[in-house]
Amino acid sequence: QVQLVESGGGLVQAGGSLRLSCAASGRTFSSTNMGWFRQAPGKERDFVAAISGSGGSTYYADSVKGRFTISRDKAKNTVNLQMNSLRLEDTAVYYCAARTDPYDIIWTKSRNYDSWGQGTQVTVSS
Numbered sequence: 578q579v580q581l582v583e584s585g586g587g588l589v590q591a592g593g594s595l596r597l598s599c600a601a602s603g604r605t606f607s608s609t610n611m612g613w614f615r616q617a618p619g620k621e622r623d624f625v626a627a628i629s630g631s632g633g634s635t636y637y638a639d640s641v642k643g644r645f646t647i648s649r650d651k652a653k654n655t656v657n658l659q660m661n662s663l664r665l666e667d668t669a670v671y672y673c674a675a676r677t678d679p680y681d682i683i684w685t686k687s688r689n690y691d692s693w694g695q696g697t698q699v700t701v702s703s
Contacts, residue, residue: 578675578677578692579601579602579603579609579677580601580602580603580692581599581600581673581674581675581693581694582599582600582694582695583597583598583599583671583673583694583695583697584597584598584697585597585598585697586697586699587698587700588702589663589699589700589701589702590663590701590702591663591665591701591702592662593663593701594660594662594663595663595699596657596658596659596660597613597657597660597673597697597699598656598657598658599655599656599657599658599673599694600653600654600655601654601656601675602654603692608630609676609677610627610628610629610630610675610676610677610680610682610683610684611627611630611647611649611673611674611675612625612626612627612628612673612674612676612684612685613625613627613647613656613658613672613673613674614671614672614674615667615669615670615672615699616670616672616696622672622687623638624638624685624686624687625637625638625641625645625658625671626638626645626646626647626658627647627684627685628647628648628649628656628683629681629683630681630682631681632649632651634681634682634683635647635683636683636685640666644660644661644662644663645659645661646658646659647659658671663699663701664701665701665702665703666701667699668699668700669698669699670696670697670698671696671698672693673693673694674687674690674692674693674694675690675691675692675693676689676690676691677692
């Protein structure tokens with residue numbers, strides 16, 4: 578498995594920006610497909626964005642498309658989530674997830690991932 582540690586959460590006003598980072602260690606990072614999910618109080622954990630192991634493919638939830646950007650830095654073994662134009666409804670705990678398999682592929686379901694970080698809180702205020 579891959580060990581994941583998120584950072585970069587915090588409090589921001591609506592319309593502002595935050596950058597989340599997920600540091601990965603353990604298995605070979607380049608073969609690890611990564612994703613970001615979020616969970617608001619009383620709600621299920623929802624898919625936000627994903628990036629394939631090579632970084633060649635990305636995919637976003639409709640709710641964040643055009644505002645969030647997922648990227649990976651192989652030299653630093655990190656996956657980042659740049660969040661712009663933040664809205665009140667973006668408030669949630671954000672989780673980084675990883676799945677190591679031989680396929681360079683996008684996964685969008687939480688059950689597809691086998692490693693998770695501890696989460697980082699993002700709060701958007703009016």
